[in-house]
Amino acid sequence: MHRAYQPILPCGNKYLQQKWDMAVYEEHKKKIWTAKPLIDTSAPPTYGHLHLKLRKLKMDQERLSIIDRDNHLLLEKMSHIMRTTGRIDNKNDYEAKSLNQRKREQELLRVNEENHAILEKIIKCQPHYKVQKWNDDWQKTENYRNNIARYPRGLPKLHDKKEQKAHRAAKRDRKKNQHLKDGYLTNQPEEKDDLIHQSKELAMDHQRENVIEEIYFRPFQWQCRSLRWQFRH
Structure with missing residues (x-):
């Protein structure tokens, strides 16, 4: 009995009540499917004359x-x-003309003349500084520096020159010995003159070095000897 249809309200025949209830339910479902909304949410209608635009x-x-x-x-x-x-006739055979061409040419000539005048002034301008006076002042300055210097000036350069000359002389001697070994004899007058000139230069350099040593080193050596003698006594 529990599997049979149970109506909500009491009835005399359950089978007939079930049939009537199902008919009402189906009609209700049909109304729901066919119900129309109060607000129209469908797309607006399209008109052909607005899209085609004839x-x-x-x-x-x-x-x-x-x-x-x-x-x-x-x-x-x-x-x-x-x-x-x-x-x-679309051919233009006329020449271009300017109303102020003559004026511009005169202005150009005037500017060129002024430039030439300025150039001549610059060329003819004499210098205000005297080179000879500068040289004399520099010589005085060099003398002052030599007088106030404690040790002789220019010794490093002198030693460098000595080393360079010694290096050149050694190189020259090596070449000469190599030539002598190879059987080469200097019989030409030009080569003899070169050798004589080189020997003269070496002699002059040696003499100049001796003079510098006598001027700068001799007083210093005597001063050192006098100081040694004072310390001993």
């Missing part, structure tokens, strides 16, 4: 036809001009 198409076609007609007319005119001389 008037605009017609106007574009007319404009293109006018352009084609103008192009054909222009082409005919150009072909006529190419085949003939045309109805107008």
Whole structure:
């Protein structure tokens, strides 16, 4: 009995009540499916004349036809001009003229003359500084520096020159010995003159070095000897 249909309200026949209830339920479902909303949410209707725009198409076609007609007319005119001389003369054979050409030429000449005058002034201008006076001042300065110096100036340069000369002399001697070994004899007058000139230069350098040593080192040596003698006694 529990599997049979149980109506909500009491009834005399359960089978008939079930049939009637199912009929009411089906009708209710049908009404739900066919119910219409109070607010229209569907898409608005589309109109063909708004999308196609026949008037605009017609106007574009007319404009293109006018352009084609103008192009054909222009082409005919150009072909006529190419085949003939045309109805107008479009050749400009006249020369360009300027109203102020003469004035500009005069201004250019005036500027050139002024530039030449300035250039001549610059060339003829005498210097305000005297080179001889600068040289004399520098010689005085060098003398002052030599007088106030405790030790002789220019010794490092002198030693460097000595080393360079010794190196050149050794190199020259090696070349000479190599030539003598190879059987080369200096019989030509030009080579003899070169050897004589080189020997003279070496002698002059040696003499100059001796003079410098006598001027600078001798007083210093005597001073050192006197100091040693004072310390001993």
